[in-house]
Amino acid sequence: MVSDSSSKPPISRVLAHYYGLNIAASRGRQKVCCPLHADENPSASVSVDTxxxxxxxxxxxxxSFDVIMREEGCSFAEAKERAHREFGGGSSDVPPDVPGEPSGRVHQRPGPGRGSGSIRAGVRRFGATWS
Structure with missing residues (x-):
């Protein structure tokens, strides 16, 4: 399914909301320090165009939706709803929940070393191991 980027909140507003980054609303790419790791020299870029x-x-x-899902720990549909509430757009095409239908969260059966079985997107900090 191809997503319509016009329904997404602007990435500059989402990054400002969650990380306090001030992104110019100009075209092209802008280099910034990554808010997810200690950064002295800008190693990230933001594209207002894309x-x-x-x-x-x-x-x-x-x-925008990926940032909201990671920061809020929510599903795609929930991120679109939050985007609509917080940024004034993004959930116009979200269908209502259907009883008995999957929630959209990714689950995996528990196995050795898998804990509860839910997979949650996140960023592995440098120096951290996967175990």
Whole structure:
């Protein structure tokens, strides 16, 4: 499914809300210090044109909804609803919940070393191990 980027909140507003980054509303890419790791030299860039940001050190690339989902720990549908409430757009095409239908969260059966079985997106901090 291809998403319509016009329904997404501006990446500059989302990054300002969650990280306090001040992004100019101009065209093109703007270099910034990554808010997810200690950064002395800018290692991330924000593109107002494509409504995305990425960090070359963290190997992360996100749009507005990805940031909201990671920061709020919510599903895509919930992120669109929060975007609509917080930023004034983004949930016009969210269908209402249907009883008995999956919530959209990613689940995996518990197994050795898997804990509860829920997979939650996140960023691994440098120096941290996966175990």
């Amino acid at each position: 409504n995305r940001w990425n960090c070359f050190v963290c190997s992360i690339s996100e749009d």
